[in-house]
Amino acid sequence: PVTDGSRELHSLCAQLEFLLQFDLKEKRSFFGQRRDYWDFLCQGLARCRQEHEGVHFVTSLDKLKTPVGRGRAFLRYCLVHRQLAEALQLCLLDPESLREWYYARSPFLSPQHRAEILGSLYELDCVTFHLAL
Helix, strand or coil: CCECCCCCHHHHHHHHHHHHHCCCCCCEECCEEEHHHHHHEEEHHCCCCCCHHHHHHHHCCCCCCCHHHHHHHHHHHHHHHHCCHHHHHHHCCCHHHHHHHHHHCCCHHHHHHHHHHHHHHHHHHEEEEEEEE
């Protein structure tokens, strides 16, 4: 199993975060806080009218104060529960929403790149992750 001490885990999480932040449009909340990929994921999952256990878990953690911290916790939760590919696929279903959140260079806007990314993430479902949540 992959644990918190794994170098590969840190590289994987950094690459996932890079993909989710790459060409992300700068958005602000009503109170001026910068919105990040965590907000994109929450909105995408909410649009599918699915109460995602990972979102519920992360929002229940009082120690997480920033969208980036919540996003990282969500990625870890999804890796442990083998839900990352499915959760991201649900968020990527709506092309209008993707264009609202991402500029044209984002790999999520290319059907071919999107399929390759999701295919790779589905392969991660075979890997066991034992991470501290």
